[in-house]
Amino acid sequence: MGKKAIQFGSGNIGRGFVAEFLHQSGYEVVFIDVVQQIIDSLSQSESYQVTEVSDDGESTKTITNYRAISSKTHEPEVVKEIATADVVTCAVGPNILKFIAPVIAKGIDSREGDKPLAVIACENAINATDTLRGFIEEHLDKSRLDSLPKRARFANSAIDRIVPTQPENAGLNVRIESFYEWVVEQTPFGEYGHPDISAIHWVDHLEPYIERKLFTVNTGHATAAYFGYNAGKKTIHESLADKDIHKAVHDALDETAALIVAKHGISKEEQKGYVDTIVKRISNHYLEDVVERVGRAPLRKLSRKERFIGPAAQLAERGLKFDALLGSLEKALLFQNVEGDEESVELAKILKEKSAAEATLQLTGLESDHKLYLPVLKLVEKVQSESK
Numbered sequence: 001m002g003k004k005a006i007q008f009g010s011g012n013i014g015r016g017f018v019a020e021f022l023h024q025s026g027y028e029v030v031f032i033d034v035v036q037q038i039i040d041s042l043s044q045s046e047s048y049q050v051t052e053v054s055d056d057g058e059s060t061k062t063i064t065n066y067r068a069i070s071s072k073t074h075e076p077e078v079v080k081e082i083a084t085a086d087v088v089t090c091a092v093g094p095n096i097l098k099f100i101a102p103v104i105a106k107g108i109d110s111r112e113g114d115k116p117l118a119v120i121a122c123e124n125a126i127n128a129t130d131t132l133r134g135f136i137e138e139h140l141d142k143s144r145l146d147s148l149p150k151r152a153r154f155a156n157s158a159i160d161r162i163v164p165t166q167p168e169n170a171g172l173n174v175r176i177e178s179f180y181e182w183v184v185e186q187t188p189f190g191e192y193g194h195p196d197i198s199a200i201h202w203v204d205h206l207e208p209y210i211e212r213k214l215f216t217v218n219t220g221h222a223t224a225a226y227f228g229y230n231a232g233k234k235t236i237h238e239s240l241a242d243k244d245i246h247k248a249v250h251d252a253l254d255e256t257a258a259l260i261v262a263k264h265g266i267s268k269e270e271q272k273g274y275v276d277t278i279v280k281r282i283s284n285h286y287l288e289d290v291v292e293r294v295g296r297a298p299l300r301k302l303s304r305k306e307r308f309i310g311p312a313a314q315l316a317e318r319g320l321k322f323d324a325l326l327g328s329l330e331k332a333l334l335f336q337n338v339e340g341d342e343e344s345v346e347l348a349k350i351l352k353e354k355s356a357a358e359a360t361l362q363l364t365g366l367e368s369d370h371k372l373y374l375p376v377l378k379l380v381e382k383v384q385s386e387s388k
C-alpha cells in the first residue's frame with residue numbers, strides 16, 4: 001500500500017503548503033474539513049494548482065492524488081482512514097485543535113501498533129502538537145495508554161509560508177509566496193525514524209526555530225496589520241509602504257531580535273539578515289495580503305505566549321527594552337468590531353465592560369507581579385479612556 005497522510009483543514013495552508021509537500025513526497029492526501037462546499041469541490045476535482053508568485057515571475061505546481069471527507073457528516077470514515085494512515089497533519093487554527101482531537105483519538109485507538117502514526121500540528125503557535133496531544137489524550141481509551149507510543153508519535157513544528165486570502169473566483173487554486181520553511185522535531189520518532197517528507201527540516205530542539213519565526217515573521221506581520229488597519233490601509237504591502245508603519249515594524253523587530261540573539265545564541269548579523277528577508281517577504285505586493293487576515297483573531301494574538309506579550313514579557317524579565325512592542329500592542333487593542341472577526345467583537349466588549357485590571361488579566365494572562373504587567377495595564381487604561 002502507498003503512503004497516506006490525513007490533513008485536517010483544507011484551507012490556505014492545508015491546500016497551499018502542507019498538501020503540496022505531502023503530495024511531492026509521494027503521499028496520498030485525505031483532506032478532512034467541516035465545510036461541505038470545500039469537501040464537494042475537492043471530491044469533484046482531480047487536481048488543483050499551487051502558484052508561487054514573486055519578482056522572478058510565477059511558477060505553478062499541480063496537486064493530484066487526494067480525496068476529501070467531512071468529519072461533520074462522515075466521522076466513522078475518518079476514523080478508518082486514520083487507522084491505516086502514516087501521518088496526520090492539521091492546519092485548522094490553534095483554537096480548533098480541541099474539536100479535531102476526539103476523532104483523531106478514535107483513529108489512534110483503532111490502530112494495532114505495527115508502526116506509529118506521526119502526528120504533526122502545523123499551526124502558528126508554540127508547541128501546537130503538544131496542545132493537540134493533550135486534547136487527544138482526554139479522549140483516548142485509558143486502558144490502552146501504555147501502548148500509545150507504539151500507535152502514535154507527536155512532534156511539534158514551525159511552519160512558515162505566506163498564504164493570503166484567495167480571490168473569490170480562485171476555486172481550489174492557491175497563490176502563495178515562493179519562500180517556505182517547515183521545521184519539525186525528530187526526537188519523538190525515536191527508533192522508528194521520522195516520516196519521509198522532503199520539505200521538512202528535522203531538528204532536535206524546536207524552540208529557537210518556533211520563537212524566531214513567531215516573534216519575527218508574525219510579530220512584524222501583526223504590527224504592520226494593526227498599524228495598517230488603524231491607518232485605513234488595505235494590504236500589508238500598502239501598510240509597509242508608509243514610512244511611519246515601516247519604522248514601527250522595524251522598531252518592534254529590533255526588540256524581538258535582541259531577545260532572539262540573547263536567548264538562542266543566534267548572532268546579531270544572522271538575525272539582522274533574517275529580519276531583512278522577513279520584511280521583504282511580508283512587503284511582497286504580488287500577494288495582496290489584506291490587513292484583516294493578518295490581524296484576525298486578536299484575542300489569540302494578545303495572549304500570554306503569543307507574538308506581542310510572549311517576547312515583551314521575556315524582554316522585561318531580562319531588563320531589555322520593549323517599548324515598540326507596547327506600541328504594536330496598543331494598535332492591536334484597537335482592532336475592534338472588524339466585520340467577520342468574532343474575536344474583534346469580543347475584544348471591544350471586554351474593553352468596554354471590564355475594569356482595566358480585569359481586561360489585562362483576561363486578554364494577556366499576565367501575572368500581576370510581572371514586570372510587564374503595569375506598563376500593559378496603563379496601556380489598557382489609555383485605550384479604554386480614549387474609547388469613551
Ligand SMILES: NC(=O)c1ccc[n+]([C@@H]2O[C@H](COP(=O)([O-])OP(=O)(O)OC[C@H]3O[C@@H](n4cnc5c(N)ncnc54)[C@H](O)[C@@H]3O)[C@@H](O)[C@H]2O)c1
Nearest residue numbers: 009010011012013033034091092093094123124161162163
Ligand atoms: N495562511 C498563512 O499564511 C499561514 C502560514 C503559516 C501558518 N498558518 C497557520 O495555519 C493554520 C490555518 O491557517 P489558514 O490560513 O490555512 O486558515 P484557513 O481559514 O484558510 O483554513 C482553515 C481550514 O480549517 C477548516 N476547519 C475549521 N474547523 C475544522 C474542523 N473542526 N475540522 C477540520 N477542518 C476544520 C476550515 O474550514 C478551513 O478550511 C493557522 O494556525 C495559521 O496560523 C497560516
Ligand SMILES: O=P(O)(O)OC[C@@H](O)[C@@H](O)[C@H](O)[C@H](O)CO
Nearest residue numbers: 124159160161162163218221294
Ligand atoms: O495565521 P495567524 O492568524 O496566526 O497570523 C497571520 C499571519 O501572520 C500568518 O498567517 C502568516 O502569513 C504566516 O505565519 C506566515 O508563515
